[in-house]
């Protein structure tokens with residue numbers, strides 16, 4: 001039996017057509033904690049999230065998401081195109097559709113959750129701006145707010161590789177830590193090893209295989225990082 005909120009991957013493989021992108025990955029993502037997935041470009045980070053989200057089928061092995069309902073999935077490619085004139089508030093409100101469907105009226109509770117998520121990411125003051133005109137950091141915060149608004153037990157985040165400014169980073173991290181304290185299992189792909197180093201748990205991928213997992217200080221050693229990126233170690 002998998003504990004509530006824990007994700008167990010056993011010998012997991014997955015492919016795009018004939019191209020195998022995950023190879024026999026065995027790992028455990030702890031419940032109500034922040035876990036980061038790191039690795040070089042093309043290592044399979046997004047593919048791993050896609051499998052857990054049910055977007056990419058498992059070709060062998062298994063994924064068990066203990067008791068989590070449908071995950072909230074924040075991808076780099078928002079479901080809303082920039083050409084659609086949608087406001088930040090409307091985008092975050094879409095997160096509530098997971099609960100109520102787009103055809104039902106918003107309840108007072110829905111509105112309160114949206115307001116709370118806007119505040120947590122410090123984007124209340126830009127709630128009426130169009131998503132398409134935001135800076136990278138503002139947009140990412142809006143997408144994280146949309147993910148949080150779904151109030152799922154499992155939050156998957158595939159973060160952009162472009163650097164966010166420090167306030168945006170800090171806001172996102174604080175919001176995710178709060179979510180973890182509220183019992184949400186957070187799994188985030190990051191390209192930032194400093195961010196990865198502050199997580200509770202870390203999965204290091206290399207060419208579709210799991211190189212290491214555990215607390216970041218044991219996983220992100222200079223040797224392992226060098227192996228994962230194919231460069232000499234920096235001490």
Ligand SMILES: Nc1ncnc2c1ncn2[C@@H]1O[C@H](COP(=O)(O)OP(=O)(O)OP(=O)(O)O)[C@@H](O)[C@H]1O
Nearest residue numbers: 016017019021039040041042043044045046047048
């Ligand atoms: N839709 C797709 N169809 C075919 N191959 C794909 C598809 N998406 C990704 N791949 C391939 O799967 C492999 C893993 O890609 P993935 O996006 O999971 O890596 P990643 O670690 O997230 O990379 P990045 O850091 O560049 O975002 C790559 O070789 C990529 O070319």
